[in-house]
Amino acid sequence: MLTATDLGLARAHWVAPRTIVWPREAIPSDVDPAALDWTLHCSQAGGIDPERREPLPWTTIPLRLDPTPPSLAGGHVPHLAEDIVLTVPARDDIEALIRGQVAVTARLPNGRVLDASGVQLAHLLDSLYADASRATLGVSWNHGVPTLRVWAPTAHQVHLLLWESGRSLQDAPERVSMTRAFDGTWAATGDGSWKGARYLYAVTVYAPSYGRVVENRVTDPYSIGLTLNSTHSLVLDLADPDLAPDVWRDTPAPPLAHPVDQVVYELHVRDFSRADKTVPDAVRGTFAAFACDSDGTRHLRRLAEAGLTSVQLLPIFDYSSVEEDPCRQAAPDWEALKAEAPDSHAQQRAVLGTPRPAYNWGYDPWHHQVPEGSLCTEGAINGGGRVREARLMVGSLHALGLLVVLDQVYNHTDGEGQDGTSVLDRIVPGYYHRRDDVGAVARSTCCPNVATEHAMAEKLMVDSVVHWVRHYRVDGFRFDLMGHHTRANMLAVRAALDMLTPERDGVDGRAVTLYGEGWDFGEVAGNARFVQATQGQLGGTQIATFSDRLRDAVRGGGPFDEDPRRQGFATGLAGAPNGSPANGVPALQRERLLGYTDIIQLGLAGNLRDYTFTSALTRRPIRGDEVPFKGVSAGYADAPDEVITYVDAHDNETLFDALTLKLPLDAPMADRVRANALALAVATLGQSPVMWHAGTDFLRSKSLDRNSYSSGDWFNYLDFTLTDNGFGAGLPPAADNADKWVYMKPLLADPALKPGPEDMRLSHAICLDLLRLRASSRLFRLADPGQVRAKVTFPVSGSWAQQDGVVVMVLDDRVGVPVDDRFATLAVVFNANPWPVRQLVPPVVGRPCALHPVQADGADPVVREARCDDGLFSVPGLTTAVFVEAR
Incomplete structure (x- = not known):
């Protein structure tokens, strides 16, 4: 019954x-x-x-x-x-x-x-309440008078609880009645004395999880300022000149001609300076560190001068997982951790056993429009200091010649229902989260999923993005699990940004770049509830998705393989087998290598669905959308700027750690350095925007940790002195790695697998040359898909001249409208074999080609041995060589 x-x-x-x-x-x-x-x-x-x-x-x-x-x-x-x-x-x-x-x-x-x-x-x-989408929510100002507005259509009543400046939060607040409007919003208008006040909303509403009406005291989902640990919202005026550092106000963002020009460095704010001894103690791990002359900022400047365009920051909005009070944060004893064995269990136990952690990646959103307090200096966490220091960081990065991209998380929240961090659901119960067939909150993202197909959830997303551009002058956004958003969501974001003008808003919103994770899974998979913002469904939008195609072909296998030793193009499948049964018999390995070659060639050509080339595997002409990839089409883009190419990111093992797991145990460190550069070269010299994970240029390791979101400063160590890459810091935390410990433990214990400072410095220098190569010619950055189809060819693929483990790409500017006034032709040879190859490229026969000046005068002594003799290229092992035909 x-x-x-x-x-x-x-x-x-x-x-x-x-x-x-x-x-x-x-x-x-x-x-x-x-x-x-x-x-x-x-x-x-x-x-x-x-x-x-x-x-x-x-x-x-x-x-x-x-x-x-x-x-x-x-x-x-x-x-x-x-x-x-x-x-x-x-x-x-x-x-x-x-x-x-x-x-x-x-x-x-x-x-x-x-x-x-x-x-x-x-x-x-x-x-x-369709009209509510036009309401101005949160704090707004009109001639010095603030109005606070919140959308709570099912509330019985809403009061504003106000603690004006000078009043202790321990005192009873002033209780201000809010007036309900026809659109379901409630508002209260104050006066100038409210500036700097702390506040909460007292929302009287039916709570389904309690089965009764309750009064929820909750922060403002549209907060623009917060107190320590986000207990109260703040009445701030973001136009206050005291919140505008000179470098932020006076430094314009560097220009970006087209989204395909982007080379992005993915970086966590805390990682950037926490271990940097050239940064003052009080500033390490904070936004303010980007304003220091430090090892870290000098490293970024070198990258920028070589061709890096942007820094992509892991979440900097307010998140719930970290204690914001530095006096209450706890950390393990680093000297004790250093004394433990490189394959010990002790380090991860100490890190995870620390109460009130100071570290998290930040994918647990709490307030979307406020900078995270734990990333501020101690004196800036309360009041407007968060705003000022986040702006200081943006202005300082602009001064280094770098654009700023924010990693945004609108697909889930940390809490739901009556949870303490559930802001949205305690104001409008049951509205903001996507629910399954029986009404339970869907959690396919591992957290409560936000239903941005609902109008006011989309509004929060759009308003937040516009807020960061207008009030912080950021230059782009990376959307976490973007496939859980609708295509319409993303077009609404794009349209709202395009409305921003320098004259009215101080920024040109049309220049803001957008990209994200276009994975297709969960309750929304296959467009079950709406047309998703997934790979292949964003054609013509200039909104890009990360491509797992080239990533997996270069690294081998996939991020969730039971045996992580499955090899790829740059990790030993070509001529350096590691003996793992996961790779199969030699015939299967060769077939996989040729299939990976097709995927890489397509990736180098922008992953265009209609790009046609001769398949290395079948030796027949093939279109991009006919190249197979794990049961779907490899090619899915209509234009090269609809793809972000990468080979490592904060998720999964770093590139160096993947190489450690996949290369033969006896592979010398010199080969590991070269394989690292080869993998990055494949990503960097293609036609799409590129992302590098911070430190990948100098062999960064997380001691094989494949999900270091809560692994602390210890496993996320980033050393801009290029002395210690982080390998051998102990067995990584069990929750995400224990099933791989059997493979990890002997590797971590082997001192030969840890690079020295000279290895790190050489790797960094070679990677700087990769950036210089990409920046040297528009041929590496063709925005027009028609030009890609005309100018980019793989002339030996599927031919009698093809060699296993070799990809040859020719960029011919003599076809169509010229884009490069220096070079008529670029020929790029990627040799993944550990031995030198002699590769004939018939279309280049008769053309005078020479090694690119960047490499001829560059940091890598091995590539300087590369030669071209009338179309016959000689390229050393594990090397990317670029040859040019001058005009």
Whole structure:
């Protein structure tokens, strides 16, 4: 027998004022839905019991099953297209009805309750309060007078709790009534004395998880300032000149001609300076460190001068996982950790056993529009200091010649329901999160998923992005798990940015670049609920997705392989087998190598779906969308700027660690350095924007940790003195690595696998030359897909001249409209074999080619041995050589 507790499920959907949808599969096959009595129950105080008989102390409304319902397949709820449609009688009190518990019952003709469920209301709220998307939420100022506004359409009442400057948070706040508007927003207007005040919203609302009406005291989801540990929001005026450092105000962002020009360095703010002894103690690990003349900033300057364009920062918005008070943060004893063996369990136990950690990557959003307090100096965490120091960082990076890209997380929150960090759900319960078939919050992202297909969730996303551009002058965004957003979400972001002008907003929003993770999984996979922002579905938008195609071909296997020793193009599949059974028999290895060669060639050509070349594997012409990759098409882009090419990132093992796992144990360190550069060269010399993980240029290791989000400063160590790459810091934390410890332990214990300072310096110098090569010619950065198809060829692929483990790319500027006034032709030879090769390239026969000046005068003595003799290229092992035909 059903009881009221069953109403904790929410299988019904109220999608429009007169339409409720009920899951068809919930009705037994022997029951005719038309024979049931359907009833809507609404109680502002809660307490609905489906079994209770008349009289009922709540509102009941008979529903009519629609025998010929309109199709929902093409609308905003396609996943409900096959469900039962119930019609709600026309009423003018719907807004009042939904300010409490809502349920639907289905009774048999004999009066017995067949089924009952709570109701999801998000789509109804979007229908009723469509005008709310135009509201200005949070703190706004008009001639020195602040107004605070919050969207809470189902609230019974909302009060502003205010602690003006000088009043202790221990004192009782001033309680200010807020006025409800027709769009579901509540507002209060104050005066100039509110500047700097601390505040909360007291929202009286029905909480489904409690089954009753509660008063939730909650921070502002549109906060622009916060107190220590984010307990209270702040009334700030971001136009206050005291919050504008000179370098931020006076330094323009460096120009970027086109998104394909981007070479991005992915970096965590704390990693950047935490170990940098040239940064003052009080500033290490903070935004302010970017304003210092330090080993770190000098390193970034060298990269920028060579051709790096941007720094992509892991989350800097306010997140919940880190103690913000430096006096309360705890850290393990580093000297004790150093004394442990390189393959010991002790280090990870000490790091994870530390209470009140100071470190996290930050993918646990709390407040999207406020800089994270733990990344500030101690005196800046409260008040407007967070704003000032984040702006100081942006201005300092601009002064180094670098654009600033922020890693944004709108696909999930840290908390939901009545959780302490649940800001959104405690204001509008049940609205902001995506729910499954029974009404539970979906967690395919490993956290409560945000339903940005709902209008006000999209608004929060769009408003937040515009906020960071307008008020912090950042230059781009990387979207975490972007495939959990709609394509329409991303187009709305793009449109809002494009409206920003230098005259009105101080920035040109059209110059802001957008890209993200276009993975397709979870409850939204396959466009189940909407057209997703996934790989291949963003054509013509200039919004890019990360390509796992070239990444996996270069590294080998995939990030979730049971055996991490499966090899790829740059990790030994060509001529340096490691003996792992994961690689298969030699014939299978060769077939995989040729398949990887096709994927790499396509990746070098922008991963265009309509790019045609001769397959190395089948020796027949093939289009990009015909190249296979794990059951899908490898080629998915319409233009080269729709792909971000990379071979390592904060996720999964660093490139050096992947090489350590995959190369033969006896491979000398010199070969490891060269393989690292070869892998980066494949990513860097292609037609798409490029991302490098910070430190990959100098062999950064995380001691084989493949998910170091909470592994502390110890495993995330970053040394810009190029002395210690971090390898051999102990076995990485068990949660994400224990299944690989059997492979890791002997490697970590081997001192021959740890590079010395000279290895790190050589690697960095070679990688600087890679940047110089890319920057030297527009031929490496063709924005027009037509030019890519015309000028980029792989002339030996699938031919009699092809050699295993070798990719030859020719960039011919004599075809079509010239783009380079220095070079008529570039020929790039990637030799992944550990031995030298002599590769004939027939189309270059008769053309006078010489080694590129960057390499001829560069840091790598080995590549200087490369030669071209009338189309016959001689290239050393594990080397990328670029040859030029001058005009």
